[in-house]
Amino acid sequence: MLPRFRVIKLHPSVPWSSHPRLGPSHLMLCVSCPRSFRVTGPLDPIVAVLGGEAVLPCSLFPAVSAEDMELRWFRSKSLETVFAYQNRQEQKEEQMTPYAGRTSLVGNRLNQGYAAVRIQRVQASDNGLYTCFFRKGHFYEEAGLELKVAGVGSAPQVRITGPEEDGVRVVCTASGWFPKPQVQWRDLSGEKFLAFSEAHTQDAEGLFSVEAALLVRDSSVGNVTCSILNPVLGREKAMAIFIPEEFTVIAPPDPIVAVLGGEVLLPCRVSPAMSAEDMELRWFRSKFSEAVFIYQDRLEQKEEQMAPYAGRTSLVRDLLIQGEAAVRIQNVNVSDNGLYTCFFRKGGFYEEASLELKVAGVGSAPQVRITGPEEDGVRVVCTASGWFPKPQVQWRDLSGEKFLAFSEAHTQDAEGLFSVEAALVVRDSSVGNVTCSILNPVLGQEKAMAIFIPGQRCSRIPAGLEEGPGVPGCSGLCCPGQEP
Structure with a gap:
């Protein structure tokens, strides 16, 4: 029988003395190496799912015990060790760091010449070619096997x-x-x-x-x-x-309410949902040129913005990719009240929608005072300021019944806020308390103040004094049973 020779190709980065296929006593040429066993691995690739586990099996033929052999699995290209078994135990010194704590030997059939390495928590980097290496004394054999790692990701x-x-x-x-x-x-x-x-x-x-x-x-x-x-x-x-032929722009059907001094969002969206990132978006008042906010080329455009909105507006762009956008207005003031139009354009096609902003503010609590007797009763005046829009005034008696006849006057200051003065003549002194309430019709909030209406009372003129210039007469309302 002729002696057996094997030529081994070394990786340039691995010295021959540490090559897994060569022991320290080997020469570069192995002479007279008789064949005693053969190593076989799976012919088809082994498939493993990301995050699961994979088993890389190899067998000896004929089926002789591998319990006292040196077994090694390594990557075919890098020759780096995935798992090593020698002297009947795992050898961790040479193991690649990425495999530490993830590998173990399936050794329950070692005495039958079958061994496998189990890799847990499979990663994408585990994908590729492996070599299993069995050595007994100076004789060794090896086999290649392929691991195909696969994982299903997110839905599109x-x-x-x-x-x-x-x-x-x-x-x-x-x-x-x-x-x-x-x-x-x-x-x-x-x-x-x-x-x-x-x-x-x-x-x-x-x-x-x-x-x-x-x-x-x-x-x-x-x-x-x-x-x-x-x-x-x-x-x-x-x-x-x-796939639509075109898109439409949709705005809230109901008015949007904002409180004076706060902030508000003016939202619009395209239907069907499509990205608005590369569209031109514009919010304006009654005219296209009266720009509240402009977005174009993925940037805010400030050149055409109306001066009253400068520094107070920004785009809420979190959902632009879904075709939803909103302009945020901060420090809301009275002049922001009214109608707006949102405009979306892509290429030569555009659509728009209208929305209404209702600004509202609650002003001061009413101040109620008696201004003096009238010919047929007592005149009571209620005043309040700083309200928007124009507030509603109501007078009620102690039982909650409304007084329907009273005068009312409204004025607006430079900021557009309303002041009100309402006057009521109380003809029945037995009514007791009367209440003036000021209501904001948008917010449904009101403030009120009550005042007691006294009966008639007189102050007598001191004896010896007659009425004349500078001489007081009755100082107030007369009490029941007394004459002025």
Whole structure:
């Protein structure tokens, strides 16, 4: 029998003396190495799911005991040790750091020539080629095996990013997939779209994110579906979206209420939902040129903004990608009250919607005082200031009954806030208390003050004095049973 020779190709970064296939007593050429066993591994790739576990098995033929052999699994390219077994125990000194604490030997059949390494918490970096190495004395054999790691990531998110010159652009995104996923676009009948752009990125853990953009030129297709496929597991996730011919802008149907000095949001959205990030957005008053806020080229544009809104407005852009936007107005004042229009434009197409802002403020508590007797009663005056909009005044007696006949006058100051003066003549002195309440009709909040209406009382003129210039007569209201 001729002697057996084996030529071993060394990795440039690994010295021959520490090569896993060569012992310290080996020469660069192994002479007269008789074959005593053969190592076999799985012919097909081993599939493992991210986060799960994988078993890398190898067997001896003929089936001789491997209990006293040196066993080693290492990466085929780097030759770095994944797991080592020698002298009937695990050897951790040479193990690669990424595998520490994650590997163990399935050794219950070692005496039958079968061994396997279990890898737990499988990662993307575990993917690739491995070599299992068995040595008995000076003789060794090895076999290669492949581990295919696979993981299904997030479901795709599909959105319309806006109309293009010749169609509608639709974008599909997904993340957390391994290996690189395959993207497919289909119409309602299942026909594939062949022309679309696709970009992949990998994060620090090696997981893939994908963004695929499709230009739909025929809006009559209705729905389009984006599917993300894992080519190893054969599993996919999909999401469909309706392709509109145009979009509309929607604003709140009811008035928006804001309190003086506070802040308010003026929201609008496009329907169907599509990204507004690359649209022109504008909020204005009665004229297009009376700009409250402008967003264009993904930036705030201040050149056309009305001076009263400078420094008080900002865009709430958290949901722009979903087609929702709102302008925040701070330090709300009276002049902010009224109608607004929100305007969305993409390319040559635009839509708008109207919304109403109702500003409201509660002013001072009413001050009520008796200004003196009238011919047929007592005159009571109620005043308040700092209200918006024009407040409503009500007079009530002790039982809650309203007085319907009273005079009322309103004035506005330079800031647009209302002051009110309301006068009531009380003809029945037995009424006791009367209450003046000031109500804000927008907020439904009121402030009130009551005053006691006395009966008639007189102050007698001192004896020896007659009425004349500078001489007081009756000093107030007369008490029952007395004459003035």
